[in-house]
Amino acid sequence: MARWQKRPNGSNWGDFGENDQIGRLNLITPEKILAAAAEIKTGERFCLSLPLDLPGGNLLNPRRHPPKISPTVRSGDRPNMNYNLSQDDPNMIDVICDDLVVLHTQYSSQWDSLAHVGQEFDADGDGQAEIVYYNGYRGGEHIQGPEDEGGPRALALGIENMAAAGVQGRGVMIDLEGEFGRAQTLVGYDELMRVMEKDNVTVEEGDMVCLHTGFAQMIMEMNGNPDKDKLHGSCAALNGRDGKLLNWITDSGLSLLIADNYAVEAHPSVPGQGSCAFLPIHEHCLFKLGIHLGELWYLTPLNNWLKANKRSRFMLTAPPIRLPGAVGSPANPVATV
Known part of the structure; x- marks a missing residue:
């Protein structure tokens, strides 16, 4: 029996095969890798991970603690x-x-696997919602909780699938801090397009988009002694309730979406109407489109170099750890320019 009879509106379930577990990573073809390699001009490298004991404490997320x-x-x-x-x-x-x-796998610089966020959705078309994840994989069967035999463990969509795919390609930097500073700012489609046009940034199919907000640099400056008000009241974040922004994520063909802030999108999101996702970009990317999210990356030194050299593109190598069954992973990405 197929895992689903109907797929969510706006999703790509099945487009990469009924058993696909890596989503839009499929868009990073060998040709895209060669194009990414062509962005290397100087051979300089940048580590894009925070020290994994930052931000320090558990003020950013009370459920996640330092290693x-x-x-x-x-x-x-x-x-x-x-x-x-x-x-x-x-x-x-x-x-x-x-x-x-x-180690809390999503404490610091991290990847979200496609098992990180699912939804109660009527994938069977029988009028009864069930817990499902990207491409119809089921809660309790494929993503097991502590109450399930052998759980907790992601038997499908775990982070090891991303690792085995070999995460490498062309990164594209969008500098939101350059436009908005460190003021808490909600960025929708119009604001994002304004920044991209101003900085002459183009996103093509298969590109890994990095959003620089200055948040991780602020964490570095706190040096392990975070300020709760600043953690929860600073820097730009995407507005997940902006339908035009969600459509752009779909239509742009980006393969991965990465930010140096806590959740890529505003957290919590602006209020929605009726029943709605708590984190709409997480729903749109992880659940519907199979786009892994990178969070809390350390992008400022790379961003500064790119701006000084009038560039926005670079080679990005960013595999997670190959830990079977995990729903997230620390990230230690390397950018080569």
């Missing part, structure tokens, strides 16, 4: 940190360190 690093242990609960192996064998002179990390 905790601990040593592994040897017999007798002896920690493997500056551990002299001569304690085990007097003929050994080596000293060893070995650690483990407890």
